[in-house]
């Protein structure tokens with residue numbers, strides 16, 4: 804009887820230690836999915852009109868553009884890393900000088916900064932990039 808109790812206690816203790824070790828990881832995962840969710844919302848609001856709800860480039864406003872909006876689910880090439888900083892810079896747009904003349908996509912950095920200030924603008928662009936990263940078709 805005594806021994807059984809001992810074993811039970813040992814099991815409970817081990818389980819608790821295991822849980823305690825896992826918690827920080829779980830918290831990080833939860834935070835990350837919240838950021839992606841925020842990115843998805845902003846995407847639907849501001850980006851889907853051109854890039855499409857499925858991000859493959861066929862939004863309702865796409866026909867009015869001279870250039871087709873690119874398929875955002877194919878940014879990451881097979882076997883390569885997702886170019887996170889580059890995508891953030893493209894969305895922000897303030898430091899990107901278009902290689903091929905005019906840029907049809909709005910400069911979101913400027914728009915977001917005017918609407919919500921530096922901190923939130925940066926967070927939103929980060930969340931958008933996280934969301935786009937999460938929908939890549941060539942994720943490892």
Ligand code: HEC
Nearest residue numbers: 849850853870871872873878890893894906907908911931
């Ligand atoms: C008015 C239409 C339009 C809207 C709205 C729009 N885009 Fe774009 N986007 C484009 C076009 C067109 C391009 C191709 C480059 C160019 O002409 O500016 C592009 C390019 C991009 C690229 C570069 C992709 C690559 O493969 O190089 C990213 C990333 C991107 N857009 C993300 C977004 C995000 C995020 C939003 C919403 C905050 C958004 N776009 C809203 C039209 C749009």
